[in-house]
Amino acid sequence: MRVEYINPFVTSLKNAFKTMLACEARRGEIALKENNCAKHYVSxxxxxxxxxxxxxxxxxxxxVALKAASTMLMTETTAINEDVLDAVGELTNMVAGAAKSELEEFELQVSLPNVVTGHNHEIHFPSNVVPISISFETDWGPLTLEVGFAPVPEPVCA
Amino acid sequence: MRVEYINPFVTSLKNAFKTMLACEARRGEIALKENNCAKHYVSxxxxxxxxxxxxxxxxxxxxVALKAASTMLMTETTAINEDVLDAVGELTNMVAGAAKSELEEFELQVSLPNVVTGHNHEIHFPSNVVPISISFETDWGPLTLEVGFAPVPEPVCA
Known part of the structure; x- marks a missing residue:
């Protein structure tokens, strides 16, 4: 996966946090994902x-999930309930949806957002896919963005 | 979601198990998914x-994951490793890929298969989506198929 493909997702995440949540997401480390363990509780x-x-x-x-959902729902939420999960799914949908229009060459469509919960859950990519992982800091706490694409064959020059 | 949309996935799961794994998957209960808890360890x-x-x-x-992977890889596998996760992802890809061609009206494309692991992980659908869950029994143990589609507006008759 070419590193520049990650940039539209970084931009859309920062924009979504700024416009929807009035929260600055500061980009941290970029890494090829070395292990599969999701670093957080809600994905x-x-x-x-x-x-x-x-x-x-x-x-x-x-x-972070509770703060983001509370802001989106305009009501203080203190437990991970269905509304919070919907808010996390909707944020994920917005980040992917905004980024795909910047990757026109792939004519991407997004599917349905699902939300995984569970301490120590891991989300594995196929072993031929090396996802790129970027950590972000916010005033609410940290979050991680991971994007993985299947290998695209390089164009063959005539 | 109309119940008949599940049938292509049931057929493709049974076919994949029969042809790839020489294993009969016997269909059990069908249910609207009432809680989000994945019943098993690998999804x-x-x-x-x-x-x-x-x-x-x-x-x-x-x-079941170990037996299925051992059969696909033609080597006895006794621990959940990357090969097993790839095999589970590939099975999921085959089931979805075969079923989509039976649902031509939706012109579906499949995305990348991911595999979630973790005791007590839950995979939530958006709250406006009611996935259908079907349990299967095999000689290796049980498995569960869940399929959820976003609501499709009913056609308006003129």
Missing amino acids: GVIGLSGRTVGTVVLSFSEA | GVIGLSGRTVGTVVLSFSEA
Whole structure:
């Protein structure tokens, strides 16, 4: 996966946090994902398909999920309930949806957002896919964005 | 979600188990998913997009995942490793891929298969989506198929 494919997702995440949540998401480390352990408790997952296939994973601590959902729902929420999970799914959908329009060459469509919960859950990519993982800091706590695309064959020059 | 949309996935699961694994998957209960708790330890997850969006989840116990992977890899495998996770992802991909061609009206594409592991992990659908869950029995143990599609507006008659 070419590193520049991650940039639209970084931009859309920062924009979504700024405009929807009035929260600055400060980009931290970028890494090739070395192990599969989701670093946080709640993960939004959405598939991408078109001229390539991929997945976007947005992982939050419970604290960040609760703060984000409380802001989106305009009501203080103190437990991970269905509304919070819907908010995390919707954020994931927005991040993937905004980014895909910047990757026109792939003619991507997004699938349904699902949200995985569970301490120590891991979200594995196929072993031929090396997802890129980027950590972000917010005033609410940390979060992680992971994006992985299936390998696209290099164009053959005539 | 109309119940008949599940049938192609049931057929493709039974076919995949029969042809790839020489294992009969006997269909058990069908249910609207009432809680989000994945019943098993390993879940293959793949997105669908086209004229609607959806997700297919295939959940196994560790025992079924190991037996299925051992058969696909033609080597006895006794621990959940990367090869087993790839095999679960590939099975999920095959089940979704074969079923989508039976649902031509939606012009579906499948995304990348991901595999979630973790005791007590839960895979949540958006609250406006009611996935259908079907349990299967095999000689290796039980597994569960879940399919959820976003609501499709009913056609308006003129």
